[in-house]
Amino acid sequence: MAEKAILYDATKCTACRGCQVACKQWNENDEFIPTIQNGVNSTNRGSYENPIDLSPQTWLKMRFTEVEPSGGKLRWLFTRQACMHCTDAGCVRVCPNGSLYHHELGFVAYNKDTCTGCGYCIDACPFSVPRYTRNIITGFAKMDKCTFCTSQGLDRIAEGIEPACVKTCPPKALRYGNRNDLVAEAKSRVQVLKLKGYSGANLYGENELGGLHVMYILEDSPDVYGLPVDPQISGLTAAWQNVVQPVGWAAGGLMVAVLGLNWLVARRAGVNKETK
Amino acid sequence: MTINKVEKYRKPIRILHWTHAFSFVILFLTGLVLFIPALGFLAEDGWTRFAHRIVAVIFVVAPVIYSILDPSALVRGLKQAFSWDKDDLSWVKAAPRYYFTGNEKGMPPQGAMNTGQKAWWLIVIIFGVMFAITGMMMWKGTASASISQWLVLIHDISLIVTGTMFLLHIYLVIFHPKMKGSWDAMASGKISVEYAKAHHGKWYNEITKGKGKGS
Amino acid sequence: MTNHWNDIANSDCVMAIGSNPAENHPAAFGHITIAQDRGAKLISIDPRFTRTSAKADVYAPLRSGTDIAFINGMIKYVLDDIDNNPDNYNMTYITEYTNAPYLVNPDYKGPADLEGLFSGYAGVSNEAENSKRKYNKSTWQYQKDATGVPIRDMTLQDPNCVFQLMKKHVARYTPEKVNAVCGTPVATFLEVCHTFAATGQKGKSGTILYAMGTTQHTYGTQNIRSYCLLQLLLANIGIAGGGINAMRGESNVQGSTDHCLLFHILPGYLKVPVDADATLADYLKRITPTSSDPLSLNWWKNTNKYVVSLLKAWYGDNATKDNDFGLHYLPKMESGKDYSHISLFEAMNDGIIKGLMCWGQNPAVGGPNSNQERAAMDKLDWMVVTDLWKTETAEFWKRPDADTANINTEVFLLPAKNSWEKEGSVTNSSRWMQWRYKASDGPGEAEDDLWMTDQLAKRLMKLYAEEGGPSAESITKMDWNYGAGHPDVHAVAKEINGYDLTTGKLMNSFANLTADGSTSSGNWLYCNSYVEPEAEPDAPIPGNRSSRRSLEDGPFNIGLYSRWAWCWPVNRRIIYNRAAVDLDGNPWDEEHPVVKWNPAAGTSGAWQGDVIDGGGLPMNQGGHYPFIMKSDGHSSLFGAGMAEGPLPEHYEPWETPVDNAMSNQTSNPAFKIWHPNEHGTSDKYPIVCSTYRVCEQWQGGQMTRNMPWVIEAQPEAFVEMSEELAAEKNIANGEKVIVESARGKVNVVALVTKRYKPFQMNGKSVHQVGVVWHWGYTGLSTGDSANLLTPHVGDANTMIPEYKAFLVDVKKV
Numbered sequence A: 001m002a003e004k005a006i007l008y009d010a011t012k013c014t015a016c017r018g019c020q021v022a023c024k025q026w027n028e029n030d031e032f033i034p035t036i037q038n039g040v041n042s043t044n045r046g047s048y049e050n051p052i053d054l055s056p057q058t059w060l061k062m063r064f065t066e067v068e069p070s071g072g073k074l075r076w077l078f079t080r081q082a083c084m085h086c087t088d089a090g091c092v093r094v095c096p097n098g099s100l101y102h103h104e105l106g107f108v109a110y111n112k113d114t115c116t117g118c119g120y121c122i123d124a125c126p127f128s129v130p131r132y133t134r135n136i137i138t139g140f141a142k143m144d145k146c147t148f149c150t151s152q153g154l155d156r157i158a159e160g161i162e163p164a165c166v167k168t169c170p171p172k173a174l175r176y177g178n179r180n181d182l183v184a185e186a187k188s189r190v191q192v193l194k195l196k197g198y199s200g201a202n203l204y205g206e207n208e209l210g211g212l213h214v215m216y217i218l219e220d221s222p223d224v225y226g227l228p229v230d231p232q233i234s235g236l237t238a239a240w241q242n243v244v245q246p247v248g249w250a251a252g253g254l255m256v257a258v259l260g261l262n263w264l265v266a267r268r269a270g271v272n273k274e275t276k
Numbered sequence B: 001m002t003i004n005k006v007e008k009y010r011k012p013i014r015i016l017h018w019t020h021a022f023s024f025v026i027l028f029l030t031g032l033v034l035f036i037p038a039l040g041f042l043a044e045d046g047w048t049r050f051a052h053r054i055v056a057v058i059f060v061v062a063p064v065i066y067s068i069l070d071p072s073a074l075v076r077g078l079k080q081a082f083s084w085d086k087d088d089l090s091w092v093k094a095a096p097r098y099y100f101t102g103n104e105k106g107m108p109p110q111g112a113m114n115t116g117q118k119a120w121w122l123i124v125i126i127f128g129v130m131f132a133i134t135g136m137m138m139w140k141g142t143a144s145a146s147i148s149q150w151l152v153l154i155h156d157i158s159l160i161v162t163g164t165m166f167l168l169h170i171y172l173v174i175f176h177p178k179m180k181g182s183w184d185a186m187a188s189g190k191i192s193v194e195y196a197k198a199h200h201g202k203w204y205n206e207i208t209k210g211k212g213k214g215s
Numbered sequence C: 001m002t003n004h005w006n007d008i009a010n011s012d013c014v015m016a017i018g019s020n021p022a023e024n025h026p027a028a029f030g031h032i033t034i035a036q037d038r039g040a041k042l043i044s045i046d047p048r049f050t051r052t053s054a055k056a057d058v059y060a061p062l063r064s065g066t067d068i069a070f071i072n073g074m075i076k077y078v079l080d081d082i083d084n085n086p087d088n089y090n091m092t093y094i095t096e097y098t099n100a101p102y103l104v105n106p107d108y109k110g111p112a113d114l115e116g117l118f119s120g121y122a123g124v125s126n127e128a129e130n131s132k133r134k135y136n137k138s139t140w141q142y143q144k145d146a147t148g149v150p151i152r153d154m155t156l157q158d159p160n161c162v163f164q165l166m167k168k169h170v171a172r173y174t175p176e177k178v179n180a181v182c183g184t185p186v187a188t189f190l191e192v193c194h195t196f197a198a199t200g201q202k203g204k205s206g207t208i209l210y211a212m213g214t215t216q217h218t219y220g221t222q223n224i225r226s227y228c229l230l231q232l233l234l235a236n237i238g239i240a241g242g243g244i245n246a247m248r249g250e251s252n253v254q255g256s257t258d259h260c261l262l263f264h265i266l267p268g269y270l271k272v273p274v275d276a277d278a279t280l281a282d283y284l285k286r287i288t289p290t291s292s293d294p295l296s297l298n299w300w301k302n303t304n305k306y307v308v309s310l311l312k313a314w315y316g317d318n319a320t321k322d323n324d325f326g327l328h329y330l331p332k333m334e335s336g337k338d339y340s341h342i343s344l345f346e347a348m349n350d351g352i353i354k355g356l357m358c359w360g361q362n363p364a365v366g367g368p369n370s371n372q373e374r375a376a377m378d379k380l381d382w383m384v385v386t387d388l389w390k391t392e393t394a395e396f397w398k399r400p401d402a403d404t405a406n407i408n409t410e411v412f413l414l415p416a417k418n419s420w421e422k423e424g425s426v427t428n429s430s431r432w433m434q435w436r437y438k439a440s441d442g443p444g445e446a447e448d449d450l451w452m453t454d455q456l457a458k459r460l461m462k463l464y465a466e467e468g469g470p471s472a473e474s475i476t477k478m479d480w481n482y483g484a485g486h487p488d489v490h491a492v493a494k495e496i497n498g499y500d501l502t503t504g505k506l507m508n509s510f511a512n513l514t515a516d517g518s519t520s521s522g523n524w525l526y527c528n529s530y531v532e533p534e535a536e537p538d539a540p541i542p543g544n545r546s547s548r549r550s551l552e553d554g555p556f557n558i559g560l561y562s563r564w565a566w567c568w569p570v571n572r573r574i575i576y577n578r579a580a581v582d583l584d585g586n587p588w589d590e591e592h593p594v595v596k597w598n599p600a601a602g603t604s605g606a607w608q609g610d611v612i613d614g615g616g617l618p619m620n621q622g623g624h625y626p627f628i629m630k631s632d633g634h635s636s637l638f639g640a641g642m643a644e645g646p647l648p649e650h651y652e653p654w655e656t657p658v659d660n661a662m663s664n665q666t667s668n669p670a671f672k673i674w675h676p677n678e679h680g681t682s683d684k685y686p687i688v689c690s691t692y693r694v695c696e697q698w699q700g701g702q703m704t705r706n707m708p709w710v711i712e713a714q715p716e717a718f719v720e721m722s723e724e725l726a727a728e729k730n731i732a733n734g735e736k737v738i739v740e741s742a743r744g745k746v747n748v749v750a751l752v753t754k755r756y757k758p759f760q761m762n763g764k765s766v767h768q769v770g771v772v773w774h775w776g777y778t779g780l781s782t783g784d785s786a787n788l789l790t791p792h793v794g795d796a797n798t799m800i801p802e803y804k805a806f807l808v809d810v811k812k813v
Helices: A018-026 A090-094 A120-124 A164-168 A179-195 A235-268 B011-035 B037-069 B071-082 B086-101 B115-140 B145-174 B177-187 B193-199 B201-208 C005-010 C029-037 C051-055 C067-084 C091-097 C162-170 C175-182 C186-200 C220-233 C253-258 C280-287 C299-318 C321-329 C341-349 C370-378 C449-467 C472-476 C489-497 C708-713 C723-729
Strands: A004-009 A061-067 A075-081 A100-102 A108-110 A174-178 A202-204 A214-218 B005-007 B190-192 C013-017 C041-045 C058-060 C206-210 C244-246 C355-359 C382-387 C410-415 C424-427 C432-436 C595-598 C606-609 C687-692 C718-722 C736-740 C745-753 C759-761 C764-766 C768-772 C806-812
Touching: A004 A179, A018 A061, A018 A164, A018 C708, A075 A214, A075 C051, A090 A100, A090 A120, A090 A235, A120 B145, A164 A174, A174 A179, A179 A202, A179 A214, A235 B086, A235 B145, A235 B177, B005 B193, B011 B037, B011 B145, B011 B177, B037 B071, B037 B115, B071 B115, B086 B115, B115 B145, B145 B177, B177 B190, B177 B193, B190 B193, B193 B201, C005 C029, C005 C206, C013 C029, C013 C067, C013 C186, C029 C041, C029 C051, C041 C051, C041 C186, C058 C186, C067 C162, C067 C175, C067 C186, C067 C220, C091 C220, C175 C186, C175 C759, C186 C206, C206 C220, C220 C244, C253 C424, C280 C299, C280 C321, C299 C321, C341 C370, C424 C489, C449 C472, C718 C723, C723 C745, C723 C806
Parallel strands: A004 A214, C013 C041, C013 C206, C041 C058, C206 C244, C355 C382, C382 C410, C687 C768, C718 C745
Antiparallel strands: A004 A174, A061 A075, A100 A108, A202 A214, B005 B190, C424 C432, C595 C606, C687 C806, C718 C768, C736 C745, C736 C806, C759 C764
């Protein structure tokens, strides 16, 4: 099946945050607001950006960045912060029991029922996306992140409709479709932006980490938006997965083999039984 | 017929051993479910982590309590783990032949712990501390992503080392024909004089010197 | 809106001034995005760098309340450019379609001669006496020939012609002056001029999107007038992608205005009768414009038909020729008296008004100087609040500093249904009447407004019939029949459309309404919206044109969507569309023709495209002038109807930190000053402040401050300020600060941002801050209302409060 993707055009986004609210509404995620006796006590921290971070209840949030190079024009940049649905996904790599997996349409889905709450995915994500709330005593936890609207019972993709964030976007800064089509579309949009004078315009996510399933059209370098310029699976993730785990299995296996051999050899050699 | 026995391990240390052994087994198994994908389903919903945490407390607290109650034992034990001499080298050279064929040639007399046991004891100390430190930090859960990954890595390396050595330990005690007496050492605390002479000659000489024959 | 939402996509240049569509009209912003995709430029003019500015090609800062200086500067740029490059402009449009060639009374004098005032002012410079703060407009009139037709100089050279008067008027608004008044850097200002003036070319279009940033000033109407002047000079009215487009703040503000939300109008913008209107004839004579020019269609000459049809709709058989069709059943205004929001609350405060019905409005949060308005409610005998939530108004006695012991107001709360819990129509900014269906039942005892109105009317009719009372006939003579149970919303919609009373059939057009009492129409503008089923058989509700949902683009593929819903008047999507063609009826813009005269069609030619304004032939074939709603047929560059002058002149807001750089007259000389003692001065309050909304919250906040998801996104009231001001005041981002005006103070979070910069005006630096006004003391998220700060003064023409520019000081808590 053709891979699907979301294309986010930061140059069209007005940061109305319809997506942020629609995500919560569709996925039945509670607001992340400490409640006081008579209602809601929430805080403005001197920014339009709120809540302050992603959370198990906030899978998508908009980031606001004011950029003003000395002598240059002031810009107010808006970015989407949510799962990028990598092809080479650190989270899928480290998930101990396959709860995180690649959906047949390419993006990273997960089965919350089988999630062990180990949190390896949280540390392995190059974009710092997955979140959980862990019970400090028992350690019980369930990871949450953008599901590409495939949560059980709320699966829009299976019904053939676009994710909730895409549906709600008024300036059509979010698009959903076949990944190949979106890549082509995005490339021509980047050309248009370059002609308009945005020499740094680029498509982010075409090839990063084997190709992201949430791609961004940016008018400037990704780091200006707070995105890693060249996202990589961390060396530790790779070491853990490619070295430590095989070594562990090898060491365990080798030991079992040696002991088995010993058992056979020692018996056959007629090692005297210890007298008591 | 009366069999002469000598006391190898006193009761407190046997309790500590079994407490630790039991908790290690649980920790090993509940940790292994995250290490072996095929067992991952057992970790669902995090009950294994809950068990892991409860037992981890025992695993860490038991030796601490023991050390507090008997600080001299702690000093003695540490000294033991770090006292190595040339007999140990000879043991390492001769041991494979001995354990496979029973040929005692070149096996030097051993103290209360033979070289192998001493190595195991050292591993238990070093990696036990590693487990405890990395485990507590993971429990706290406030480390940055890369630190967290380091913690998991160290915890896992500790698992690999202790796990494989643990297999060896179990095998020798339970299955190896020459080592049956060591079970008694930890089970009842007493071993036969004969076994003591054969396996812990140096120690036997030490405990019997000036005391006459043990009975 | 002269045009409509979808039409923005046709524009070559979109200028957002006094508006922040990305913030407050996020869905509509999609149309701007489409225009930008097509290569259109977006200009954002705003005191602060907004979400709209973030998407704009050109951003120009201007100090709050200085639109007129800015636009007059642009007009000067255009007029100078016309002298040098007339080919870049549509001179035919200017001379033939506007009143530029009209000759004005030679005694007329403007601010250039009279230090900021126009001829005929009753008072002196900076007059304090309210009774003298007005004009005698006799010198503002046109010179007329013997038949009463205005005299025109088609060469535009006569020194008394509007074109020359305007030129003289704006000559003072040089780029340097604009900088001195607005604080806009000269280079940025010229970039805006250059970019927008490019739409003056034939075939190019530019649109102005405005909202409350334009209107909520003591000279808000003149702000809009200045946009009109600019757009007319650039020939941008009537064409696709052009126009002056007021973006409404609520889904049905357009509809409620059409149906006489405001005190001075009846449905369809008919003027309210006053006490001096002794007879229907007197009333009609007073309100019906006349023209002696046979080429002027003067559509308002039909006023009598619309008035009589309205009275027939309201009073039915009780409206007869003998009783002036029931005109005298209507309440009449006292001549010269004002019944706008501010005046009503002043009257409550003075104990004149004893009862208040607050229907879907929350003045305790939304009203200016809300301390005073809340206190006015203390003096009421009774108050009825109809709303979805217990608003601050419904619980006005729970405000933080209320003296509850001395409040005796009896309050009734009527829980209302939301728009999707009832059937009916809304009219959006595009003037589209769109039918909506009921999606779900309301909670608890909530009822819809129609049911409440119906119950109220029936019970009042019964009470007045049984017990009598003052003006009882106003109520008892009503023709009120929408069914016995739940009122039939279709019956109401049909009554608004109107009937031919002789046949009992629904009217098909207001062109057929009569003044003899044989037709009815509850709102002439809506006549044609709900017709006989056979006249509109394909609509989902046959006959109900507002229920149509065709996605066909419509004539000429310019996005008219003529069969989506229905649009007043008579489904005309772009009004003044006769100005979109030349004298022969050929479109100025061949790419985006709105209408087009096709000589080959029919027997003698016909109009194609959008519903043509007024019908008839092209002008060169003897057709009438294009602006049919103007009595003279030409759009007004010079507007004698305005309270403070026929041409827009820059004045400072009531409270200002600077002297007027244009003249000695500081503020608008013609608005009413209610409380001179509440006038803040710049020695105590040196900072300009504006109030505004954010995307995440809505209006007085009842609907959003009870919605946790939304509260989370925008949790607290804040004041935005520049880094420079924060440094001066030693304020850290995110800390609580006090903003204080001469009326009150609020405790809000400081949001320190690069997006505000001190205005550098000819060497003088002025700070501006902005406070969001959504918060109040009830609901899930509470906070201080910004309107505790705002003054109780309003526009000289419309009385809309001056929410957008006043003085404050900011300090650490």
